Amino acid sequence: MMDLALKLETTSTIPLHKQLYEEIRQAILSGRLESGQRMPSTRALAKTLGLSRATVLFSYDQLLSEGYLQTIPASGTFVACQLPDALLQATSPPISPASPSCIELSTYGAALATVNLPPPPGQKPLINFSCYGRPAFDEFPIQIWRRLLSRARCSSTAILDYPADPLGYKPLREAIARYLTQSRAVRCEPSQVAIVNGSQQALDLIARLFLNRGDRVVMEDPGYTEARYIFQVQGAELLAVPVDRSGLVMEQLSALTTPVKLVYVTPSHQFPTGAVLSLPRRLALLAWAQQTGTIILEDDYDSEFRYDERPIPALQGLTNSDSVIYIGTFSKVMFPSLRMGYLVIPQQLISVVARAKWLVDRQSPLLEQHALADFINEGHLESHIRRMRILYAQRRRTLVQALTQHLGNRVTIIGENAGMNALVKFHTDQNDEEIIAQAEQKGVELISARSCYMNAEYGNGKFLLGCTDLNSEAIQEGVWHLAQILKA
Amino acid sequence: MMDLALKLETTSTIPLHKQLYEEIRQAILSGRLESGQRMPSTRALAKTLGLSRATVLFSYDQLLSEGYLQTIPASGTFVACQLPDALLQATSPPISPASPSCIELSTYGAALATVNLPPPPGQKPLINFSCYGRPAFDEFPIQIWRRLLSRARCSSTAILDYPADPLGYKPLREAIARYLTQSRAVRCEPSQVAIVNGSQQALDLIARLFLNRGDRVVMEDPGYTEARYIFQVQGAELLAVPVDRSGLVMEQLSALTTPVKLVYVTPSHQFPTGAVLSLPRRLALLAWAQQTGTIILEDDYDSEFRYDERPIPALQGLTNSDSVIYIGTFSKVMFPSLRMGYLVIPQQLISVVARAKWLVDRQSPLLEQHALADFINEGHLESHIRRMRILYAQRRRTLVQALTQHLGNRVTIIGENAGMNALVKFHTDQNDEEIIAQAEQKGVELISARSCYMNAEYGNGKFLLGCTDLNSEAIQEGVWHLAQILKA
Numbered sequence: 001m002m003d004l005a006l007k008l009e010t011t012s013t014i015p016l017h018k019q020l021y022e023e024i025r026q027a028i029l030s031g032r033l034e035s036g037q038r039m040p041s042t043r044a045l046a047k048t049l050g051l052s053r054a055t056v057l058f059s060y061d062q063l064l065s066e067g068y069l070q071t072i073p074a075s076g077t078f079v080a081c082q083l084p085d086a087l088l089q090a091t092s093p094p095i096s097p098a099s100p101s102c103i104e105l106s107t108y109g110a111a112l113a114t115v116n117l118p119p120p121p122g123q124k125p126l127i128n129f130s131c132y133g134r135p136a137f138d139e140f141p142i143q144i145w146r147r148l149l150s151r152a153r154c155s156s157t158a159i160l161d162y163p164a165d166p167l168g169y170k171p172l173r174e175a176i177a178r179y180l181t182q183s184r185a186v187r188c189e190p191s192q193v194a195i196v197n198g199s200q201q202a203l204d205l206i207a208r209l210f211l212n213r214g215d216r217v218v219m220e221d222p223g224y225t226e227a228r229y230i231f232q233v234q235g236a237e238l239l240a241v242p243v244d245r246s247g248l249v250m251e252q253l254s255a256l257t258t259p260v261k262l263v264y265v266t267p268s269h270q271f272p273t274g275a276v277l278s279l280p281r282r283l284a285l286l287a288w289a290q291q292t293g294t295i296i297l298e299d300d301y302d303s304e305f306r307y308d309e310r311p312i313p314a315l316q317g318l319t320n321s322d323s324v325i326y327i328g329t330f331s332k333v334m335f336p337s338l339r340m341g342y343l344v345i346p347q348q349l350i351s352v353v354a355r356a357k358w359l360v361d362r363q364s365p366l367l368e369q370h371a372l373a374d375f376i377n378e379g380h381l382e383s384h385i386r387r388m389r390i391l392y393a394q395r396r397r398t399l400v401q402a403l404t405q406h407l408g409n410r411v412t413i414i415g416e417n418a419g420m421n422a423l424v425k426f427h428t429d430q431n432d433e434e435i436i437a438q439a440e441q442k443g444v445e446l447i448s449a450r451s452c453y454m455n456a457e458y459g460n461g462k463f464l465l466g467c468t469d470l471n472s473e474a475i476q477e478g479v480w481h482l483a484q485i486l487k488a
Numbered sequence: 489m490m491d492l493a494l495k496l497e498t499t500s501t502i503p504l505h506k507q508l509y510e511e512i513r514q515a516i517l518s519g520r521l522e523s524g525q526r527m528p529s530t531r532a533l534a535k536t537l538g539l540s541r542a543t544v545l546f547s548y549d550q551l552l553s554e555g556y557l558q559t560i561p562a563s564g565t566f567v568a569c570q571l572p573d574a575l576l577q578a579t580s581p582p583i584s585p586a587s588p589s590c591i592e593l594s595t596y597g598a599a600l601a602t603v604n605l606p607p608p609p610g611q612k613p614l615i616n617f618s619c620y621g622r623p624a625f626d627e628f629p630i631q632i633w634r635r636l637l638s639r640a641r642c643s644s645t646a647i648l649d650y651p652a653d654p655l656g657y658k659p660l661r662e663a664i665a666r667y668l669t670q671s672r673a674v675r676c677e678p679s680q681v682a683i684v685n686g687s688q689q690a691l692d693l694i695a696r697l698f699l700n701r702g703d704r705v706v707m708e709d710p711g712y713t714e715a716r717y718i719f720q721v722q723g724a725e726l727l728a729v730p731v732d733r734s735g736l737v738m739e740q741l742s743a744l745t746t747p748v749k750l751v752y753v754t755p756s757h758q759f760p761t762g763a764v765l766s767l768p769r770r771l772a773l774l775a776w777a778q779q780t781g782t783i784i785l786e787d788d789y790d791s792e793f794r795y796d797e798r799p800i801p802a803l804q805g806l807t808n809s810d811s812v813i814y815i816g817t818f819s820k821v822m823f824p825s826l827r828m829g830y831l832v833i834p835q836q837l838i839s840v841v842a843r844a845k846w847l848v849d850r851q852s853p854l855l856e857q858h859a860l861a862d863f864i865n866e867g868h869l870e871s872h873i874r875r876m877r878i879l880y881a882q883r884r885r886t887l888v889q890a891l892t893q894h895l896g897n898r899v900t901i902i903g904e905n906a907g908m909n910a911l912v913k914f915h916t917d918q919n920d921e922e923i924i925a926q927a928e929q930k931g932v933e934l935i936s937a938r939s940c941y942m943n944a945e946y947g948n949g950k951f952l953l954g955c956t957d958l959n960s961e962a963i964q965e966g967v968w969h970l971a972q973i974l975k976a
Binding site for chain 1: 517554555556568591592593594595596597600601603605606608622623625626628630633634637638641645647648649650651652653654684685686688689692696697698699700703714717718721766767768769783800806810823824825826827834836837840842843844846847848849850851852853854855856
């Protein structure tokens, strides 16, 4: 045992029996004490180490109870024999780089390789146009939110427990149902509202609940890349239907000859073109879906930020059939790290969505649900949206004016006067990477719209400009830089 | 138009053009104005209604832009023809009950029918033994948590944005890596720690990433029902391997002749028996997994609440292979509605787990991640766990003493002196439903352990008793009631 150089520090705050236990354990795991090797008697070891016998006994007991040591009656104490030799070196070598082949992913897991993660944030650019859909964080009424969170925290210890319903906190579901009924003409009972972690989880849940591998899904083209990823990874076959200035081109949809399981649409403010699905097309889409037995997944993206006209009522409220599933999020009207969104589901699906949410992650965090219910019920949400609608309209105007002034006929602004982003096409010979790289040198960040197109080439020269979190000076300066780059 | 009885209120705060727009729109949608019907001229309608022509023009413009009306040049304004008649009644009738056959679920969705949701909470029972694993909420240092949340909220508006990494807030991942290294002998870099919404989401992500339909999963029997649901719904074939007082019976595992993709184990405190997987079996399990290329999913359930001995180090830390994926949660050591747990994953899986988390719900909420990092780093977590370890040990002792005193040989307490729940078997002729019903009448809530067994019959007479959120008086009174019931 002397060879083992057991390190015991009498001045340490760690009790000696724990130190001894740990030293012997390490010696066994690293192979310095070999499997089957006889241990000294407690008396002998105590003497050797200058410890009380009780200390050694205590350590041995622990090691015996954990199986590191074993006692053979009338023979003595030994390092356990069942310890496979191969594993005994486990704690000594550093973790070796794993061979990439040893863990095989599922079909779902393997399909994730096609998903592009957003790049990690680098140096903060001075002027960032790439965060389309990012709210103006400085304008969020953080003091009010803080007060409501504090109040919710004090309400009772029930807020610490699992919820009564995986679909969420009842008063929040009621508040959302009222809000949607009034502002979006959605027709629902609070029981049809399911609280989820942002619209992303809503999309994922619906994809899992309805799509088998090979099922066909219609996507708007161009469309929302992250939704496409979800359907793709789920194994769906994607069918692209183009959008024009009135949204999804219904003639092209009706012309499809293969059966479709689900149609994903962003009718309020088509992503990324900003087109509004016209009422006749809404009604035609509903009729087609009912006739063909197709599910419409209505992502009411950016419906809150229309600047010049009353929003067209949601598809969901225009039908009494069960064909529409409605998705909304608080990421844009509140802030993204809240991770709060909702589904409005037909009555017949309430139970299966509840089971899915329970199985997937039990519920969304409760504290925020309490605070958000108060935020809505006390009118803060509507007042914040009203303020942001004015602010974002101003910022969008500034962007459009700056683009027109500095770029003239070298830019086309695609889409309606609405929403949190603008889709633009630059008329230039430079390729997108060059433009992005040159902009970056000027401290301006840009993002290409190519990933929104099923055929990325159609997105060449097109960029998504977000300006909701940029002030007028930044927008003007950024566009000025772009003009210099595109001139060259 | 007079027949339409347009309701316009001049005293309303809603502008007249909006009222008029809404009234006409409703008339169209309800069918009172028919498709193709000619509308009166703006001049005529203004005169009829006693409004300014500008007001009527404004309403018509809105209705034209939204497609409710259409203009035929040199002819007039008409209710749009493209409105399919069938849908025009949409807003009048109440939502009719949907036919249950019209939405077909995916294989995953259909399999959810086998998942049992927890019953909605009824009248609060006086003494609730059914919440095994529920922390003592009254003891949670809510004031400290509140302070840390407030501090996190003030830190910067970056806390409102999407995170830099879907796997979580870096300082929290660092804090967890340190905590696990020190207290559980887990070997990891912070980059291997993935923040998820509780251990439930961890299980679900791993099931999706690795299991195809028909893949085989080994479950401890009895075992954790909610994990079984996840694997089942994912389409896995479940193989039951029994547990004894030293945990999973390795001989039975080694005897399996079919290839296994994944083994799910709760080695620290087997759920529900409380058995601790012995070190020799840990090493044997690791060797078997490496030899057969099987993934070990180590759910380190209840590892924090061992009362009489040092916890055995995690499986994850006993190997340098990539075969172990480690799962932990803050639901028990903090509180469940926090929805925060973590995975420790091999280096080679970091990227695919990040993609999956990004796709599934982007990230876990950020505010709590900030506060939790501080809670750990400032020592509050360890001190809270230490306090709860003492408290829960006392409560468990009280439970065991009361059971022994009042029930004597009519009860067997299964499992070790550890964890947040006890598994007991009542020796009685009464069936479980009778016992539960009679207990309920006395204000005592009980939960059967049957769902934990692959063959539910083996769980007959067995109950899971949670006592961590009950004080001594409640525990004793509850057991006294049980004794009366079982005597009868």
